[in-house]
Amino acid sequence: MNHEYMPFYFTSPFFFLIICCCCSWSCKQPSAAETFLKATSKPIIAVQILPLDDADTAALQFLKMAIADSLDVPVEILPASTIPANAWYAARKRYWADSILHWMKKDARLPGEKRLAITGKDIAATTIKQYNWGVMGLAHQPGSVCVVSDYRLHSASTTAEQRRHKLLKIALHELAHTSGLPHCKQPNCLLADAEGKDKTKQLSGFCHSCRKHLMGQ
Template sequence: MHVDIVPVGDVPPAVKREASSGLRAVYDCNVTIHNVQEIPEGSYDSSRGQYRAEEFIELAGRIGDGDKNIAITPKDLFYRRRNYVFGLAYLDGNGSVISTYRLQTSSDGGIASKPASEVFSDRVRKEVVHEIGHTLGLEHCDNNRCVMNFSPTVREVDTKEQNLCGSCSRLVH
Protein backbone atom coordinates (compact mmCIF):
# COMPACT_ATOMS: atom_id res chain seq x y z
CA MET A 1 0.00 0.00 0.00
CA HIS A 2 1.12 3.55 -0.77
CA VAL A 3 -0.03 6.45 1.41
CA ASP A 4 0.51 10.01 0.19
CA ILE A 5 0.59 12.73 2.86
CA VAL A 6 -0.83 15.97 1.47
CA PRO A 7 0.21 19.02 3.52
CA VAL A 8 -2.46 21.73 3.30
CA GLY A 9 -1.25 25.10 4.54
CA ASP A 10 1.82 25.55 6.72
CA VAL A 11 2.69 22.07 8.04
CA PRO A 12 6.05 21.84 9.86
CA PRO A 13 8.56 19.21 8.65
CA ALA A 14 8.45 17.49 12.07
CA VAL A 15 4.70 16.87 11.69
CA LYS A 16 5.21 15.30 8.25
CA ARG A 17 7.98 13.09 9.68
CA GLU A 18 5.85 11.93 12.63
CA ALA A 19 2.88 11.18 10.37
CA SER A 20 5.08 9.24 7.97
CA SER A 21 6.80 7.21 10.70
CA GLY A 22 3.48 6.38 12.39
CA LEU A 23 1.97 5.10 9.15
CA ARG A 24 5.03 3.03 8.23
CA ALA A 25 5.25 1.51 11.72
CA VAL A 26 1.61 0.37 11.87
CA TYR A 27 0.74 -0.42 8.24
CA ASP A 28 4.19 -1.27 6.84
CA CYS A 29 3.36 0.89 3.83
CA ASN A 30 5.22 3.20 1.47
CA VAL A 31 4.71 6.84 2.39
CA THR A 32 5.33 9.89 0.22
CA ILE A 33 4.95 13.58 1.01
CA HIS A 34 3.02 15.56 -1.62
CA ASN A 35 3.90 19.16 -2.38
CA VAL A 36 2.11 21.73 -0.21
CA GLN A 37 -1.44 22.65 -1.19
CA GLU A 38 -3.42 25.82 -0.57
CA ILE A 39 -6.39 25.76 1.80
CA PRO A 40 -9.41 24.64 -0.29
CA GLU A 41 -11.36 27.61 -1.58
CA GLY A 42 -14.76 27.90 0.04
CA SER A 43 -13.87 25.57 2.94
CA TYR A 44 -13.95 28.33 5.57
CA ASP A 45 -17.22 28.81 7.48
CA SER A 46 -17.09 32.37 8.80
CA SER A 47 -20.05 31.83 11.14
CA ARG A 48 -18.04 29.12 12.95
CA GLY A 49 -14.50 30.42 12.39
CA GLN A 50 -13.54 26.91 11.25
CA TYR A 51 -12.98 24.89 8.08
CA ARG A 52 -15.12 22.07 6.64
CA ALA A 53 -13.21 18.79 6.96
CA GLU A 54 -14.91 17.27 3.89
CA GLU A 55 -13.24 19.78 1.57
CA PHE A 56 -9.80 18.66 2.76
CA ILE A 57 -10.72 14.98 2.26
CA GLU A 58 -11.90 15.73 -1.26
CA LEU A 59 -8.65 17.60 -2.00
CA ALA A 60 -6.46 14.76 -0.67
CA GLY A 61 -8.41 12.14 -2.63
CA ARG A 62 -8.29 14.17 -5.83
CA ILE A 63 -4.63 15.20 -5.89
CA GLY A 64 -2.94 12.54 -3.74
CA ASP A 65 -0.82 9.94 -5.54
CA GLY A 66 -1.38 7.10 -3.06
CA ASP A 67 -3.77 4.18 -2.75
CA LYS A 68 -4.77 6.15 0.36
CA ASN A 69 -4.19 9.87 0.85
CA ILE A 70 -4.26 11.98 3.99
CA ALA A 71 -4.33 15.75 4.18
CA ILE A 72 -2.61 17.31 7.19
CA THR A 73 -3.48 20.89 8.11
CA PRO A 74 -2.94 23.28 11.00
CA LYS A 75 -6.46 24.68 10.45
CA ASP A 76 -9.32 24.03 12.90
CA LEU A 77 -11.76 21.57 11.30
CA PHE A 78 -15.39 20.68 11.90
CA TYR A 79 -17.80 18.15 10.43
CA ARG A 80 -21.57 18.60 10.36
CA ARG A 81 -22.83 19.33 13.88
CA ARG A 82 -19.64 18.42 15.73
CA ASN A 83 -17.85 21.31 17.47
CA TYR A 84 -14.55 20.14 16.00
CA VAL A 85 -12.75 17.05 14.68
CA PHE A 86 -9.12 15.96 15.03
CA GLY A 87 -9.56 14.13 11.76
CA LEU A 88 -12.07 12.62 9.37
CA ALA A 89 -12.18 9.83 6.81
CA TYR A 90 -14.84 7.92 4.94
CA LEU A 91 -14.92 4.15 5.37
CA ASP A 92 -13.10 2.50 2.48
CA GLY A 93 -12.46 5.91 0.86
CA ASN A 94 -9.13 7.04 -0.54
CA GLY A 95 -8.99 10.47 1.10
CA SER A 96 -8.79 11.53 4.75
CA VAL A 97 -7.62 14.47 6.85
CA ILE A 98 -6.17 15.33 10.25
CA SER A 99 -5.89 18.75 11.85
CA THR A 100 -3.05 19.55 14.23
CA TYR A 101 -4.94 22.59 15.55
CA ARG A 102 -6.41 20.98 18.69
CA LEU A 103 -3.68 18.36 19.12
CA GLN A 104 -1.26 21.05 20.28
CA THR A 105 -2.78 21.46 23.74
CA SER A 106 0.29 21.75 25.91
CA SER A 107 -0.39 18.93 28.35
CA ASP A 108 -1.64 15.37 28.35
CA GLY A 109 -3.40 16.03 31.66
CA GLY A 110 -0.62 14.47 33.68
CA ILE A 111 -0.87 11.00 32.12
CA ALA A 112 2.85 10.88 31.36
CA SER A 113 5.88 12.97 32.19
CA LYS A 114 6.73 13.54 28.54
CA PRO A 115 7.60 16.98 27.17
CA ALA A 116 4.77 18.75 25.30
CA SER A 117 6.53 18.28 21.93
CA GLU A 118 6.59 14.49 22.43
CA VAL A 119 2.93 14.42 23.50
CA PHE A 120 2.07 16.37 20.32
CA SER A 121 4.11 13.96 18.15
CA ASP A 122 2.31 10.96 19.67
CA ARG A 123 -1.06 12.55 18.92
CA VAL A 124 -0.13 13.22 15.29
CA ARG A 125 0.97 9.59 14.79
CA LYS A 126 -2.18 8.22 16.43
CA GLU A 127 -4.52 10.43 14.41
CA VAL A 128 -3.01 9.61 11.00
CA VAL A 129 -3.03 5.89 11.83
CA HIS A 130 -6.66 6.20 13.01
CA GLU A 131 -7.91 8.01 9.88
CA ILE A 132 -6.06 5.74 7.44
CA GLY A 133 -7.60 2.83 9.39
CA HIS A 134 -11.04 4.14 8.44
CA THR A 135 -10.03 4.29 4.76
CA LEU A 136 -9.05 0.61 5.11
CA GLY A 137 -12.57 -0.21 6.32
CA LEU A 138 -12.00 -0.16 10.08
CA GLU A 139 -14.76 1.30 12.23
CA HIS A 140 -14.38 2.63 15.77
CA CYS A 141 -13.19 -0.04 18.21
CA ASP A 142 -14.52 -0.59 21.74
CA ASN A 143 -11.01 -1.38 23.05
CA ASN A 144 -9.93 1.90 24.65
CA ARG A 145 -6.25 1.05 24.10
CA CYS A 146 -6.72 0.51 20.33
CA VAL A 147 -5.79 3.39 18.02
CA MET A 148 -9.22 2.92 16.34
CA ASN A 149 -11.04 3.80 19.58
CA PHE A 150 -13.21 6.92 19.20
CA SER A 151 -11.45 9.72 21.06
CA PRO A 152 -13.21 13.08 21.01
CA THR A 153 -10.81 14.71 23.50
CA VAL A 154 -7.01 14.94 23.58
CA ARG A 155 -7.03 13.14 26.92
CA GLU A 156 -8.65 10.12 25.24
CA VAL A 157 -6.15 10.34 22.37
CA ASP A 158 -3.36 10.34 24.95
CA THR A 159 -4.61 7.21 26.75
CA LYS A 160 -4.81 5.01 23.66
CA GLU A 161 -1.86 3.34 21.99
CA GLN A 162 -0.50 4.02 18.52
CA ASN A 163 -1.23 0.46 17.34
CA LEU A 164 -4.23 -1.53 16.22
CA CYS A 165 -5.57 -4.10 18.70
CA GLY A 166 -5.50 -7.76 17.63
CA SER A 167 -9.10 -7.70 16.34
CA CYS A 168 -8.59 -4.60 14.18
CA SER A 169 -5.20 -5.81 12.99
CA ARG A 170 -6.72 -9.06 11.71
CA LEU A 171 -9.30 -7.09 9.70
CA VAL A 172 -6.54 -5.19 7.87
CA HIS A 173 -3.81 -7.76 7.27
Protein backbone atom coordinates (compact mmCIF):
# COMPACT_ATOMS: atom_id res chain seq x y z
CA MET A 1 0.00 0.00 0.00
CA ASN A 2 1.24 3.53 -0.81
CA HIS A 3 1.48 5.22 2.59
CA GLU A 4 1.41 8.69 0.99
CA TYR A 5 -2.29 8.27 0.37
CA MET A 6 -3.20 6.58 3.62
CA PRO A 7 -6.14 8.43 5.24
CA PHE A 8 -5.34 10.42 8.37
CA TYR A 9 -7.50 8.37 10.72
CA PHE A 10 -5.38 5.25 10.12
CA THR A 11 -2.27 7.01 11.40
CA SER A 12 -3.63 9.18 14.18
CA PRO A 13 -2.69 8.39 17.81
CA PHE A 14 -6.39 8.40 18.64
CA PHE A 15 -7.02 5.51 16.27
CA PHE A 16 -4.20 3.46 17.78
CA LEU A 17 -5.59 4.14 21.24
CA ILE A 18 -8.94 2.70 20.14
CA ILE A 19 -7.23 -0.36 18.64
CA CYS A 20 -5.21 -0.98 21.81
CA CYS A 21 -8.27 -0.64 24.02
CA CYS A 22 -10.27 -3.05 21.85
CA CYS A 23 -7.44 -5.59 21.81
CA SER A 24 -7.04 -5.31 25.57
CA TRP A 25 -10.76 -5.86 26.10
CA SER A 26 -10.95 -8.83 23.74
CA CYS A 27 -7.93 -10.49 25.33
CA LYS A 28 -9.71 -10.54 28.67
CA GLN A 29 -12.76 -12.28 27.26
CA PRO A 30 -12.97 -16.08 27.68
CA SER A 31 -12.73 -18.14 24.51
CA ALA A 32 -15.72 -20.06 23.17
CA ALA A 33 -14.12 -23.28 24.40
CA GLU A 34 -13.60 -21.86 27.90
CA THR A 35 -17.17 -20.58 28.02
CA PHE A 36 -18.47 -23.98 26.91
CA LEU A 37 -16.37 -25.80 29.51
CA LYS A 38 -17.58 -23.52 32.28
CA ALA A 39 -21.18 -24.15 31.26
CA THR A 40 -20.87 -27.94 30.92
CA SER A 41 -18.30 -28.96 33.52
CA LYS A 42 -19.90 -29.70 36.87
CA PRO A 43 -18.12 -30.63 40.09
CA ILE A 44 -18.36 -34.26 41.20
CA ILE A 45 -20.02 -34.54 44.60
CA ALA A 46 -19.97 -38.33 45.05
CA VAL A 47 -18.92 -41.52 43.28
CA GLN A 48 -20.60 -44.92 43.38
CA ILE A 49 -18.48 -47.85 42.23
CA LEU A 50 -20.48 -50.63 40.58
CA PRO A 51 -18.59 -53.96 40.39
CA LEU A 52 -19.46 -55.97 37.29
CA ASP A 53 -18.45 -59.47 36.14
CA ASP A 54 -14.86 -60.39 37.07
CA ALA A 55 -14.17 -57.14 38.90
CA ASP A 56 -10.96 -57.35 40.97
CA THR A 57 -12.00 -57.20 44.64
CA ALA A 58 -8.65 -55.80 45.79
CA ALA A 59 -8.80 -53.17 43.03
CA LEU A 60 -12.25 -52.07 44.18
CA GLN A 61 -11.04 -51.21 47.69
CA PHE A 62 -7.96 -49.47 46.29
CA LEU A 63 -10.10 -47.40 43.88
CA LYS A 64 -12.53 -46.45 46.63
CA MET A 65 -9.77 -44.91 48.76
CA ALA A 66 -7.73 -43.45 45.89
CA ILE A 67 -10.68 -41.78 44.11
CA ALA A 68 -11.92 -40.31 47.39
CA ASP A 69 -8.43 -38.92 48.01
CA SER A 70 -7.96 -37.63 44.43
CA LEU A 71 -11.35 -35.92 44.06
CA ASP A 72 -12.06 -35.21 47.73
CA VAL A 73 -15.54 -36.75 47.50
CA PRO A 74 -17.31 -39.63 49.26
CA VAL A 75 -17.02 -42.96 47.44
CA GLU A 76 -19.04 -46.10 48.06
CA ILE A 77 -18.99 -49.58 46.57
CA LEU A 78 -22.39 -50.87 45.45
CA PRO A 79 -23.45 -54.53 45.43
CA ALA A 80 -21.99 -56.46 42.51
CA SER A 81 -24.05 -56.87 39.36
CA THR A 82 -23.93 -58.67 36.03
CA ILE A 83 -23.42 -57.08 32.64
CA PRO A 84 -26.72 -57.17 30.73
CA ALA A 85 -26.90 -59.89 28.08
CA ASN A 86 -27.77 -57.44 25.31
CA ALA A 87 -24.35 -55.81 25.68
CA TRP A 88 -22.60 -58.98 24.46
CA TYR A 89 -21.09 -58.91 20.95
CA ALA A 90 -20.47 -62.54 20.03
CA ALA A 91 -18.55 -61.80 16.82
CA ARG A 92 -15.64 -60.31 18.78
CA LYS A 93 -16.37 -61.87 22.17
CA ARG A 94 -16.63 -58.46 23.79
CA TYR A 95 -19.19 -56.31 25.54
CA TRP A 96 -20.48 -53.05 24.08
CA ALA A 97 -19.43 -50.32 26.51
CA ASP A 98 -22.16 -47.95 25.33
CA SER A 99 -24.81 -50.61 26.02
CA ILE A 100 -23.47 -50.93 29.56
CA LEU A 101 -23.71 -47.15 30.00
CA HIS A 102 -27.27 -47.09 28.67
CA TRP A 103 -28.22 -49.81 31.15
CA MET A 104 -26.53 -47.96 34.03
CA LYS A 105 -28.18 -44.65 33.17
CA LYS A 106 -31.64 -45.90 34.16
CA ASP A 107 -30.86 -45.58 37.87
CA ALA A 108 -31.69 -42.09 39.12
CA ARG A 109 -28.91 -40.05 40.71
CA LEU A 110 -28.46 -36.61 42.19
CA PRO A 111 -26.73 -33.92 40.09
CA GLY A 112 -22.97 -34.37 40.44
CA GLU A 113 -23.32 -37.96 41.64
CA LYS A 114 -21.42 -40.34 39.36
CA ARG A 115 -21.58 -44.09 38.91
CA LEU A 116 -18.40 -45.89 37.85
CA ALA A 117 -18.67 -49.50 36.66
CA ILE A 118 -15.59 -51.71 37.04
CA THR A 119 -15.16 -54.95 35.10
CA GLY A 120 -12.50 -57.45 34.10
CA LYS A 121 -14.30 -58.23 30.85
CA ASP A 122 -13.22 -56.90 27.47
CA ILE A 123 -15.28 -53.89 26.39
CA ALA A 124 -15.49 -52.02 23.10
CA ALA A 125 -16.98 -49.02 21.35
CA THR A 126 -17.28 -47.92 17.74
CA THR A 127 -15.03 -45.03 16.73
CA ILE A 128 -14.79 -42.99 13.55
CA LYS A 129 -11.97 -45.25 12.37
CA GLN A 130 -13.09 -48.67 13.51
CA TYR A 131 -16.17 -50.71 14.38
CA ASN A 132 -16.09 -52.43 17.78
CA TRP A 133 -12.75 -51.01 18.89
CA GLY A 134 -11.46 -52.44 22.15
CA VAL A 135 -11.27 -49.77 24.87
CA MET A 136 -10.25 -49.49 28.51
CA GLY A 137 -13.04 -47.07 29.39
CA LEU A 138 -16.00 -45.07 28.15
CA ALA A 139 -18.15 -42.30 29.64
CA HIS A 140 -21.16 -40.14 28.87
CA GLN A 141 -19.74 -36.64 28.34
CA PRO A 142 -21.28 -34.91 30.16
CA GLY A 143 -23.33 -37.45 32.08
CA SER A 144 -23.53 -39.50 35.23
CA VAL A 145 -22.11 -42.89 34.21
CA CYS A 146 -18.85 -44.40 33.02
CA VAL A 147 -17.29 -47.85 32.76
CA VAL A 148 -13.68 -49.02 32.90
CA SER A 149 -12.05 -52.40 32.34
CA ASP A 150 -8.65 -53.77 33.37
CA TYR A 151 -8.83 -56.50 30.70
CA ARG A 152 -6.19 -54.77 28.54
CA LEU A 153 -3.94 -54.01 31.49
CA HIS A 154 -2.96 -57.62 32.11
CA SER A 155 0.52 -58.54 30.95
CA ALA A 156 3.45 -60.61 32.15
CA SER A 157 5.43 -57.46 32.93
CA THR A 158 2.67 -55.73 34.92
CA THR A 159 2.19 -56.48 38.62
CA ALA A 160 -1.19 -56.41 40.34
CA GLU A 161 -0.22 -53.15 42.10
CA GLN A 162 0.83 -51.50 38.84
CA ARG A 163 -2.42 -52.64 37.23
CA ARG A 164 -4.47 -51.07 40.02
CA HIS A 165 -2.67 -47.73 39.61
CA LYS A 166 -3.23 -47.82 35.85
CA LEU A 167 -6.91 -48.60 36.41
CA LEU A 168 -7.16 -45.65 38.81
CA LYS A 169 -5.86 -43.27 36.13
CA ILE A 170 -8.35 -44.62 33.60
CA ALA A 171 -11.18 -44.30 36.13
CA LEU A 172 -10.29 -40.67 36.92
CA HIS A 173 -10.06 -39.95 33.18
CA GLU A 174 -13.58 -41.27 32.56
CA LEU A 175 -15.03 -39.61 35.67
CA ALA A 176 -13.67 -36.27 34.43
CA HIS A 177 -15.43 -36.88 31.10
CA THR A 178 -18.74 -37.28 32.93
CA SER A 179 -18.23 -33.74 34.20
CA GLY A 180 -18.12 -32.50 30.61
CA LEU A 181 -14.36 -32.18 30.19
CA PRO A 182 -12.91 -33.18 26.77
CA HIS A 183 -9.48 -34.66 26.10
CA CYS A 184 -6.57 -32.46 27.11
CA LYS A 185 -3.60 -31.52 24.93
CA GLN A 186 -1.19 -31.71 27.87
CA PRO A 187 0.59 -35.09 27.41
CA ASN A 188 0.95 -35.76 31.15
CA CYS A 189 -2.62 -34.81 32.10
CA LEU A 190 -4.99 -37.60 33.12
CA LEU A 191 -7.35 -36.36 30.42
CA ALA A 192 -4.83 -36.81 27.60
CA ASP A 193 -6.18 -38.85 24.67
CA ALA A 194 -4.86 -42.43 24.85
CA GLU A 195 -5.28 -42.74 21.06
CA GLY A 196 -5.90 -46.47 21.37
CA LYS A 197 -2.77 -47.12 23.44
CA ASP A 198 -1.91 -47.64 27.09
CA LYS A 199 -0.29 -44.29 27.98
CA THR A 200 -1.05 -44.48 31.69
CA LYS A 201 2.66 -44.61 32.63
CA GLN A 202 3.23 -41.03 31.44
CA LEU A 203 0.16 -39.57 33.18
CA SER A 204 0.94 -37.78 36.43
CA GLY A 205 -2.35 -36.10 37.37
CA PHE A 206 -4.83 -33.49 36.16
CA CYS A 207 -3.23 -30.37 34.73
CA HIS A 208 -4.07 -27.04 36.39
CA SER A 209 -6.72 -26.13 33.80
CA CYS A 210 -8.53 -29.49 33.91
CA ARG A 211 -8.50 -29.64 37.71
CA LYS A 212 -9.86 -26.08 37.84
CA HIS A 213 -12.82 -26.98 35.62
CA LEU A 214 -13.27 -30.34 37.35
CA MET A 215 -13.68 -28.56 40.66
CA GLY A 216 -16.20 -26.17 39.11
CA GLN A 217 -13.98 -23.08 39.45
